[in-house]
Amino acid sequence: MESERITIQQTALRLLDMNRVVILCHRSPDGDTLGSGYALCRALQSLGRQARVACSDPVPAKLTYLAAGVPEEDFPEEHVISVDIADEALFGSGLEPFRGRVELAIDHHAGHRCFAGELCLDSGSASACEIVYEILLAMGVPMTPEIASCLYTGTATDTGCFKYTNVTPHTHRVAAALIEAGCDFKTINKVMFDTKSMAVIGLERAALNGLSLYRNGAIAVITVTREMMAQGGLCEGDLDGIAALPRKIEGVEAGVTIKERSENEYKVSLRTSELLDASDICARFGGGGHARAAGCSFDCPPALFLDKLLAALNEALDSAAAEHPEELHMKKWSVS
Amino acid sequence: MESERITIQQTALRLLDMNRVVILCHRSPDGDTLGSGYALCRALQSLGRQARVACSDPVPAKLTYLAAGVPEEDFPEEHVISVDIADEALFGSGLEPFRGRVELAIDHHAGHRCFAGELCLDSGSASACEIVYEILLAMGVPMTPEIASCLYTGTATDTGCFKYTNVTPHTHRVAAALIEAGCDFKTINKVMFDTKSMAVIGLERAALNGLSLYRNGAIAVITVTREMMAQGGLCEGDLDGIAALPRKIEGVEAGVTIKERSENEYKVSLRTSELLDASDICARFGGGGHARAAGCSFDCPPALFLDKLLAALNEALDSAAAEHPEELHMKKWSVS
Numbered sequence: 001m002e003s004e005r006i007t008i009q010q011t012a013l014r015l016l017d018m019n020r021v022v023i024l025c026h027r028s029p030d031g032d033t034l035g036s037g038y039a040l041c042r043a044l045q046s047l048g049r050q051a052r053v054a055c056s057d058p059v060p061a062k063l064t065y066l067a068a069g070v071p072e073e074d075f076p077e078e079h080v081i082s083v084d085i086a087d088e089a090l091f092g093s094g095l096e097p098f099r100g101r102v103e104l105a106i107d108h109h110a111g112h113r114c115f116a117g118e119l120c121l122d123s124g125s126a127s128a129c130e131i132v133y134e135i136l137l138a139m140g141v142p143m144t145p146e147i148a149s150c151l152y153t154g155t156a157t158d159t160g161c162f163k164y165t166n167v168t169p170h171t172h173r174v175a176a177a178l179i180e181a182g183c184d185f186k187t188i189n190k191v192m193f194d195t196k197s198m199a200v201i202g203l204e205r206a207a208l209n210g211l212s213l214y215r216n217g218a219i220a221v222i223t224v225t226r227e228m229m230a231q232g233g234l235c236e237g238d239l240d241g242i243a244a245l246p247r248k249i250e251g252v253e254a255g256v257t258i259k260e261r262s263e264n265e266y267k268v269s270l271r272t273s274e275l276l277d278a279s280d281i282c283a284r285f286g287g288g289g290h291a292r293a294a295g296c297s298f299d300c301p302p303a304l305f306l307d308k309l310l311a312a313l314n315e316a317l318d319s320a321a322a323e324h325p326e327e328l329h330m331k332k333w334s335v336s
Numbered sequence: 337m338e339s340e341r342i343t344i345q346q347t348a349l350r351l352l353d354m355n356r357v358v359i360l361c362h363r364s365p366d367g368d369t370l371g372s373g374y375a376l377c378r379a380l381q382s383l384g385r386q387a388r389v390a391c392s393d394p395v396p397a398k399l400t401y402l403a404a405g406v407p408e409e410d411f412p413e414e415h416v417i418s419v420d421i422a423d424e425a426l427f428g429s430g431l432e433p434f435r436g437r438v439e440l441a442i443d444h445h446a447g448h449r450c451f452a453g454e455l456c457l458d459s460g461s462a463s464a465c466e467i468v469y470e471i472l473l474a475m476g477v478p479m480t481p482e483i484a485s486c487l488y489t490g491t492a493t494d495t496g497c498f499k500y501t502n503v504t505p506h507t508h509r510v511a512a513a514l515i516e517a518g519c520d521f522k523t524i525n526k527v528m529f530d531t532k533s534m535a536v537i538g539l540e541r542a543a544l545n546g547l548s549l550y551r552n553g554a555i556a557v558i559t560v561t562r563e564m565m566a567q568g569g570l571c572e573g574d575l576d577g578i579a580a581l582p583r584k585i586e587g588v589e590a591g592v593t594i595k596e597r598s599e600n601e602y603k604v605s606l607r608t609s610e611l612l613d614a615s616d617i618c619a620r621f622g623g624g625g626h627a628r629a630a631g632c633s634f635d636c637p638p639a640l641f642l643d644k645l646l647a648a649l650n651e652a653l654d655s656a657a658a659e660h661p662e663e664l665h666m667k668k669w670s671v672s
Contacts, residue, residue: 162498162511163529165522172512175498176505186501186610193499197586205541250533274522 003105003119008131011120012138014104015040018049020078024102025055026085027092030240031063031157031192033084036106036128038066039150040083043141050075056092060237062191066150079103081116084128084154086288088115106131111279111288126166129154133174145182152183153192160244161193165274165292196241199232204245206231207257211246219313220246221256221306236261243269243293253320254278254313258302266302268309269295275320281312339441339455344467347456348474350440351376354385356414360438361391362421363428366576367399367493367528369420372442372464374402375486376419379477386411392428396573398527402486415439417452420464420490422624424451442467447615447624462502465490469510481518488519489528496580497529501610501628532577535568540581542567543593547582555649556582557592557642572597579605579629589656590614590649594638602638604645605631611656617648 006014015021023040025033037053044051052073059067080101085091086109088099105116108131110123125131129151136143136151155175159167162175179185196204207222214221222245229235239259247255254276257269268285271293272278278294285308287296298305342350351357359376361369373389380387388409395403416437421427422445424435441452444467446459461467465487472479472487491511495503498511515521532540543558550557558581565571575595583591590612593605604621607629608614614630621644623632634641 160530161496162508163525165525167515167521169512169515172498172508172515176508176512179503179505179508185503189499189501190609194496194580194584195586196584201544201585205544208537208541244530248530248532249537250531273526 001114003114003116006104006118006120008120008134009138011104011106011118011135014118015044015081015135016047016139018044018079018081020075021049021051022077022080022098023051023053024080024082024085024091024095024098025053026090027056027095028236029055029057029059029063030154031066032127032129032154034059034063034066035150035152035154035157036083036132038070039129039132039136039147040081040106041070042144042147042150043136043139045070045073046141046144046147047139054095054098056094060240062237063153066153069146081106083132084108085115086111087113089113106135109288109290111283124168126164126168126171127154127158129158130171130174133178143177143181145184148178148181148183149185149188152178152185153188156185156188157192161189166290197232197238199234200238200241203228203232203234203239204242207242207245211249213249213252214310215314215317217249217251218253218317219256219310220249220252220254221258222246223258223260223302225260226262243271247271247273253317256309256313258306261297264299264301266298266305267295268298268305269293275324276313276316281309281316284312285309337450339450339452342440342454342456344456344470345474347440347442347454347471350454351380351417351471352383352475354380354415354417356411357385357387358413358416358434359387359389360416360418360421360427360431360434361389362426363392363431364572365391365393365395365399366490367402368463368465368490370395370399370402371486371488371490371493372419372468374406375465375468375472375483376417376442377406378480378483378486379472379475381406381409382477382480382483383475390431390434392430396576398573399489402489405482417442419468420444422447423449425449442471445624445626447619460504462500462504462507463490463494465494466507466510469514479513479517481520484514484517484519485521485524488514488521489524492521492524493528497525502626533568533574535570536574536577539564539568539570539575540578543578543581547585549588550646551650551653553585553587554589554653555592555646556585556588556590557594558582559594559596559638561596562598579607583607583609589653592645592649594642597633600635600637602634602641603631604634604641605629611660612649612652617645617652620648621645 023037025037041051050073081104082102083106102116104118106120108125108128133151212221243257253273255271259267270278279289282294282296285296359373361373377387417440418438419442438452440454442456444461444464469487548557579593589609591607595603606614615625618630618632621632
């Protein structure tokens, strides 16, 4: 289907007209979908409207502050909107009842597959929270410290704390405004980017022990098994940083993290340098995401999947090498 | 001695009046002192003035882009200024000839010990580069991509890529302006914050193998020996990220990194949480720095020094516990 594209201003007007709103977040929720969802929920409630956030999976322990103090309202919903959801396939089982019922989607994924009546999409935005920030400004909602903390969370987590290539001047200006509005960026940064448990440190070490390098070190693959997680008493929510690990290794253009979720069910995170489109590659395996960070799933033996993924990565690296020979063969991340 | 405090505007006027300028950077130079120095040097040269950067130690390999394309000018200096130098003790032996001769110091260290005739100090600024950015604006210097890359480097490196508690709205606004001016933030971030060699990964692992925890895990100490560095073929410039490692461990309030420089010569990096003033503690051992990141040196057996440091840290933690019992005993970095 096609969605009608609407602007920030139009989105603000739509929202100001709504009451009894359910805000959908994607499954395996992260800081951006929940930050956007709870910011919008708090904003609507501050205007006296009934609103609630709905997600197939529970809020990860690290992110529970996003929902702190938000009354869990039960009401017959009149409006269904979604935030940071690129595809109905990412609803998860808990949101099945809402399929085909979303009237407004707010998103920043370039590969968004339309499922809502109206769509406010800015694929140049590093996070959905940056878009929600503009919408709340247009709605005239007072920016409380709590709303600012929700929006800062997605702004920071979707950019690796302003480190990734998706950052724009707008990202930094939004962060400046959110800090001025009193967001607790010091604690958020400490928790999200600067704290590791000894268990996670141990798991990273175990994952690096099993590191495999391919194509002269341009492709790095690590695997996290359920056994490794059980040894450290860890759950999937504890592992959000690990996907960034293999791409950090000098010379790596494609970093692959394979996580075992259950028997023969695996989740893959792909992080790439400027030369490869991670979203394109994951789309071949039924997944998606962003240009530098995407994911997919598989349910066959890992070696079988890895063969196919390596073939796809090699092909993509061959094309990149043909187009940018100097980049791949000579540039070792020196700043020009 | 006392320095005369002057404003950004006055500093700009002073600089516009100067020619044949030597710009001093502190020893063991980092992204902020060199970013400030080369930004200012490029700016003065763009105005047709003779200028050069002087530092006791060579520019680390990772930072050579700061100086790329800057002509090394030899001239009899008429003016000596310093950037990001908190104390003449940080000149290093190569800058001995300039002692007592600095007419203008530009700095952001709260513990600045005056040594220059005039001082442009903003201790609320996360980096010296943020101050130099304002000075260049006031001078009316066109912000080239090269100058912007110099200034972005210090802005990012002194804040752990906008992660540390010294970040202000101004920090983010300066970053936004520098990205708009064409700084190569994507490569800079990749090199500074998102790339590790296998040798550094191995050294971090070895350092963590020797991790010692004290006071119920509130103090973490790691040691990097010359042998560990030699094994990986690493030099001190490769290790700028390692000092952040021990404080990252959950529950740690004070992270200590001891680096062996030569026989019986050690450098200490102290990183603290909000509860402890790292600069105060390092000052007791003849060092200094910032509230959350400071350093000092010692030349006795490490166990002897560590005893004294642990005593100082325990004392500081006792005071913090008395003042903020809820922080130290109950708050496990949950976001309020």
